[in-house]
Amino acid sequence: MSDAAAVTAQSNLPELSVSELAQAVKRTMETTFDRVRVRGELGRVLIAKSGHLYVDLKDEGATISTVMWKANVQQLSFKPEEGLEVVAEGRLSTYPGRSQYQLICERMAPAGVGALLAQLEKLKAKLQGEGLFARERKKAIPYLPRTIGVVTSPTGAVIRDILHRLRERFPCRVIVWPVLVQGPEAAGQVARAIKGFNAIEGANRPDVLIVARGGGSIEDLWAFNEEIVVRAAAASDIPLISAVGHETDTTLIDYASDHRAPTPTAAAEKAVPVRAELIERVTSADGRLKNGLVRGLERRRTELRAAAAKLPRLEMLFQIPQQRYDRAAERLNAALVSNTRAAQSKLDRVAARLRPEALGQDIVRRREHLARTSARLQPAIKRTLDSHKKHLEGATRMLESLSxxxxxxxxxxxxxxxxxxxxxxxxxxxxxxxxxxxxxxxxxxxxxxxxxxxxxxxxxxxxxxxxxxxxx
Incomplete structure (x- = not known):
């Protein structure tokens, strides 16, 4: 073909703008790959402020840019992390602004249970390293709680089983905080319910909490493995019993809670004792107490009788004191006579010194001594009075001059x-x-x-x- 013919052939092709070509490629790709399901490993993970998720889905040979819009992100039952193997479902499209194709993901799930367990073990190790599962953090369940708070779905068999078992064992007040127990919003609602019960004050504050859910797969129970739920359970001031799944199911809230019950029914049994058994125990203890009192009184009565038998007779107790009294009475009479004679002798000696002549001489001596003392004191008294009189007159004159x-x-x-x-x-x-x-x-x-x-x-x-x- 000559050069002229080649130019003519080229001119027969339609002339497209860059945008038109990009849109044509976009339509072709979306039509050809209407729905795809891709398995790969998450590379770069970015959740934008708008709530949209941008990740790289890759394997050993290729990488696909993947976008998940906010509405679909809110439906995820797990937290996307780099290195996690997932299965993404959606449609292929292009991003004309960068001339690249991308996967518009509508659903995403971990690729098998192994990936979820790996993510679970990673989070468990992190929280355990912070001490959230330590035994010393565990609180005791009160023996007779007045109010029990239950965090679970308001419908279904779980709440009915808990209420039925509480009525059978020990009826008490129950406050139910209704939450979703499955799905992307379940973790946030459960965490807020635990915090809400702890924020209650007064008579309505529960004495113990039960977080319960029925059995299911690991994906169904994943909300109770979320970090926000585990931290809320560990921070609860109210003792918390976890009862998530069946006996073989284990979630991270079981490690952070104060007590774990294998089933919701078992949680109710842990929360309260059996009322009939408690009444029987009290009755039995009352009977044992009464029997013990009776036996104790009988034993003490017997001991008292034995001790009384060993005591001497009354007349024997008073024989020796009576003898001591008789002897003392005999000595008392002789002592009175002797004492009277001694007092009389002393009185005679004193009376001899009290003759009128001796008294007169003593009075004369004392009068002479008084006269001598008075002669010495009178000049001193006069001088003191004269001094005080002069001082008083001077003060009087000064007072009158200043008045x-x-x-x-x-x-x-x-x-x-x-x-x-x-x-x-x-x-x-x-x-x-x-x-x-x-x-x-x-x-x-x-x-x-x-x-x-x-x-x-x-x-x-x-x-x-x-x-x-x-x-x-």
Whole structure:
């Protein structure tokens, strides 16, 4: 073919823009691969602020960019992590902005139980290293709880089994916090329920919590392996019993809880004792206590009788004291006579010293001593009195010189208000104020002149020599 023919052949192809070509490729790929299911290992894992998930799905030979929109991410029953093998289901499409194809993932699940168990063991080791499963953190279950909080689904056999067993064993108050026990939202609801029960105060606060769910596969029970649930259970101040799945099922909440029950029914049995058995035990203990009291009284009565038999007779007890009394009475009479004679002799000796002549001489001696002492004391007393008299006279003269009465004698007047306070300056008085005037001989009352110019006439009769005028 010649060059001209080649140019003509090329011109017969439709001319497409880059966007048109990209959209054509996109339609072709989406039509050809309407639905695919791919197994691979998660590489780069990124959850954007919008909630969309961006991951690389890879194997030994290739890598596919994968996108999962927010609505589908919320339905995941596990946490996507790098290195986890998964099965992704969706459709192939292209991203024209980068000229690359990508998988629009609508569903994603771990590739088999082994992947989930590996993820579970990794999280278990992390939480165990933080001490969340330590034995010293475990709290004892109260023997007779007044209120039990149950975190489970409000429908189904689990809650019915728990309530039925509690009624059979020991009826008590039960508060149910309804939650989802399966699905992506279950973990958050269970964690919030545990925290909510712990936040209750007063009489409504439960004494023990039961977190329960029926049996299922590891995927069904995965919500109770979530980190948020395990941390909430470990942080609970209220003793918590976990009863998730059947006896062979084990979840991470079982390690963090204070007690694990193999079934929800067993959890109810752990929470309360059997009322009939408790009544029987109390009755039996009451009977044993009464029998013990009776036997104890009989034993003590027997011991008392044996001890009384060993005691001597009453008359034997008083024989020796009676003899001691008789002997003491005999000695007492002789002692009284002897003591009276000794006292009489002493009295005679004292009476001999009390003759009138001896008393008179003693009185004379004491009078002479008193006279000598009085002669010495009188001059000293007189000197002391003269000194005090001079000091008193000096103080009296000084008091009179400092007294306001001496000032009044010189023609001054003391001005006081009705309440007795002293007026020191004319500016302290107002027109019409009533004051007391104290002269040297007596007191008078006065009223301050309202005009303030001294035009008011004083009351009373005038004296020769003209009008004296107002004081102020």
């Amino acid at each position: 306001h009465k001496s000032v009044l004698q010189r023609g001054f007047v003391m001005v006081q208000r009705d309440d007795g306070s002293l007026v020191r300056a004319a500016k302290d008085l107002n027109a019409g104020d009533v004051v007391n005037l104290t002269f040297a001989d007596e007191q008078k009352k006065a009223v301050i002149d309202p005009a303030g110019d001294g035009s008011s006439k004083p009351r009373g009769k005038g004296k020769p020599g003209g009008d004296q005028g107002s004081l102020f």
